Amino acid sequence: MKSPAELTETFRANGLKVTPQRQLLFGLMHGNTVHPTAEALFAEASARMPGISLRTVYQTLTDLASMGELRLIDVGAGATRFDPNTDDHHHVVCSSCGEVRDVYVAGSDRLKVDGLDGFRIEEASILFSGTCVTCASETVSRASARG
């Protein structure tokens, strides 16, 4: 995702207005690596700008996504996550706490894939899921406590 300053230019160039709400969200998403949900971002935004609406957060996020500045990721856990990292990458999600991290995969061009006949493929996404360090150690703690 571009910097807040660049996004300001881009938005204006596209006939979109740059409001305080949008500027706040540009700032909150820029360099954000936690893959927040709309609700999470709304909470952060509300702390800095009381009164901002969840509707506006969704609206701006959708705008950014349709401009290719943001990627929508679905980790199969309810809410959509938003990712300002537009590099070619994939994700890993902790099935316990829901944490999402970026994953870089090389060599996918050498995969042998069977079953795509007739499809014109536009995208391939890999989603790893498992348990993060924090949750793994918590499980261990609880196990020790129990026994």
Add this chain to the structure above:
Amino acid sequence: MKSPAELTETFRANGLKVTPQRQLLFGLMHGNTVHPTAEALFAEASARMPGISLRTVYQTLTDLASMGELRLIDVGAGATRFDPNTDDHHHVVCSSCGEVRDVYVAGSDRLKVDGLDGFRIEEASILFSGTCVTCASETVSRASARG
């Protein structure tokens, strides 16, 4: 997924009852390759057993999934799809009509993956998305019709 007869045994062995509703659903899912949503399956089931409830469809599907007889797949398009194919495989979804097909991928063990440090990975799923033959030709038809 096991055959309806085998599932009957398995359910009883696990202390679960085998009701007409469940038998119907076993039959509808066995060998089913369309990756139906709960609603779609409910529609088929209703045609054969008027009065069956959507709640029961969800219940049975969930039971089968927790017994490992069914895989839940999320193609990021609203409803969860159910897949009786429990082989190690992946999926491709048509972003236009939502059709889902099984995809077999070989060589994934040779991928170079960066970013999984600390995670204990339990699963990796690859989701291809694009346009199926049918939708691709329809697009062509419409383009021709337009001029």
Add this chain to the structure above:
DNA sequence: TTGTCAATCTGCAAAGAGTGCGAACTAACA
């Protein structure tokens, strides 16, 4: 600085997908 107008914001209603709950029902086994 002021005016104009389309774009935006906000709040609320509503849609889609599931899930929790409880009363009525029934499969399974003695």
Add this chain to the structure above:
DNA sequence: TGTTAGTTCGCACTCTTTGCAGATTGACAA
């Protein structure tokens, strides 16, 4: 045939996201 635990069904409700409309405001021109 009786008992009982597991099921079914329908309804209410949650959660995430979108549609709508009136009030507001950014952007550009004069």
